[in-house]
Amino acid sequence: MADRLIKIAAERAVRRGESMSPQEGLYEEFCARFPYAETDDQLQAIADVLEDLSSGKPMDRLICGDVGFGKTEVALRAAFVAALSGKQVAVIGPTTLLARQHHRTFLERFQGLPVRIGRLSRLVPAKEAKETKAAMKEGAVDIVIGTHALLAKSVEFKDLGLLIVDEEQHFGVAHKERLKELRADVHVLTLTATPIPRTLQLALTGVRDMSLIATPPVDRLAVRTFVTPFDGVTIREALLREQYRGGQTFYVCPRIEDLAAIAVELRELVPEIRMAMAHGRLAPTTIENTMQDFVDGKFDVLLSTNIVESGLDISNANTMVIHRADMFGLAQLYQLRGRIGRGKTRAYAYLTVPPGRALNEAASKRLEVMQTLDTLGAGFQLASHDLDIRGAGNLLGEEQSGHIREVGIELYQQLLEEAVALARGRVQEAAKAEWSPQLNLGIPVLIPEEYVADLSVRMGLYRRIGQLANQGEIDAFAAELVDRFGKMPVEAEFLLNTMALKLLCRVACVGKIDAGEKAVVFSFHDNKFERPERLIAWIQKNAPLVKLRPDHRVIVQRVWTDERQRLSGVTGIVSALAKLAGPMGATGAVGAAEPGPPAVRSATASR
DSSP states (O other): OHHHHHHHHHHHHHSOOOOOOOOTTHHHHHHHTOOSOOOHHHHHHHHHHHHHHHSSSOOEEEEEEOTTSSHHHHHHHHHHHHHHTTOEEEEEOSSHHHHHHHHHHHHHHTTTSSOOEEEESTTSOHHHHHHHHHHHHHTOOSEEEESGGGGSTTOOOSSEEEEEEESGGGSOHHHHHHHHHHOTTOEEEEEESSOOHHHHHHHHTTSSEEEEEOSOOTTOOOOEEEEEEOOHHHHHHHHHHHHHTTOEEEEEOSOHHHHHHHHHHHHHHOTTSOEEEEOTTSOHHHHHHHHHHHHTTSOSEEEEOGGGOSSOOOTTEEEEEETTGGGSOHHHHHHHHTTSOOSSSOOEEEEEEOTTOOOOHHHHHHHHHHHHOOSTTOHHHHHHHHHHHHOOOOTTSSOSSSOOSSOOHHHHHHHHHHHHHHHTTOHHHHHTSOOOOEEEOSSOOSOOTTTSOOHHHHHHHHHHHHTOOSHHHHHHHHHHHHHHHOSOOHHHHHHHHHHHHHHHHHHHTEEEEEEOSSEEEEEEGGGOOSOHHHHHHHHHHTTTTEEEOTTSOEEEEOOOSSHHHHHHHHHHHHHHHHHHHSSSOOOOOTTSOOOOOHHHHHHHHHO
16 A cells, blocks of 8 residues: 555656646636635635646645535636546545535536536436446546546546545545546545545645635624534424524434434424435435425425535525434534535534433543534634544555554655656666665663653654764764753663764665674675675684675674673774775774774763
């Protein structure tokens, strides 16, 4: 997985993307079809996307905007530019209902334009799906809108130019990379209100570009949110009040099994209302017809699972009751609440919990956040909370949350640079990329907590130590440590002396050292040594203490009484090997040059 992710990223960094620009006149006419006034943030996001499309580099932009703040319009304009430039566009949503809504919106906006729009999802009849796939392969469809069905291996595009991923938080890493894999130069636009921690981390660290839409549309009101124990009187009053003002209500349950019992309970509580039911196990035509009837106002209440969570835009629905709200995730609750209050009417959300039952800590915290984050545009704040709580995930794996242990952003960038060099054909350059000797000396090398108590300061020092490039910098760093924190403990001395030893190893082409109490084994990087004839002469001179093994490793037999002596002895031997590899050469006996650790000497002198 890691290999595939880094390969896709490297190929995208190397390739030139298709340069696409909007057609003057026709583009302005298309924009004029948008029935609302664009907000400043929306205009900026559109400008960013158009600039990316015309830059000649493959776009990878995240549009982070709150529910109902106009992300779809950004996608529509990007799709217009790509389709009118002769490229195919794929729009992916997580649910059949959202794909259906997008299909209608695109048909409406592109009416009268020479753009053919297809759809692929479970709701699409098999015959139509087969025809759409064939048309995509031949290039007879310009824009295709669908669900995960678009990611199937049987789906082929003739000339895919733009991929739009809506509600990104519902997709796995493998899903999101699948279409990038089809063509390394495809432009990617990702839309979300609450980005997955991994996606947000990539955007915040600059690996991906990000545009924020934080300005609410004109006249938009925040949704009033109540967390309350389930109470029949409150529910009846909420549903009837919405009906009296001519609106509609979503009643959302976490499980399909609960729907029948709640339907019976609601009919007893509020016999006056007309109710419909929708969930994922219904036949496609049933779901389609139910949703259409609800949009047309034939029902007052839609009783459903969280199938309605993603992107649905029904402006007449302005009350939502969420049954057993403690069973939903934070982003789910936020997305569900975003289905109401999309017009100019004040909306109300009731998050009900079982009466008389104590909630676990995580559920309580989620509901508390939902009640406090009831202002407009809180989606980005919510995602930031999520990033802090759950961690940024794995940049080179499938985990989209979790705290970084192996691959941090610096290592990711370094790996990416190497992969890019390989992708560009610069194999030599990639081979010469920074390699780090492995040292197993059996000694403690660290900055002890007692010496530098603050974790962030300690991490900063480690980062700086990793960047020390020569002996002068190591000496200066040792002096700085003594000045700032006092006399260095032995572990910190060993750490700096080990860094000095690593620098010597690079000169001597030593890739790995394994040192014990009675011997030390040296392995050479790529099994090569700059001047093998000198090495052989040195081994022969110091036999039988030094032997060359058949696997090209060198064993030196030495007995060291303590750890300090072992580090000093190994440093002396590597120093001799470095001289052998250099222009002058060295002829000394093993252990003849065993200097005192330089970093320690500098630190003591400074002290």
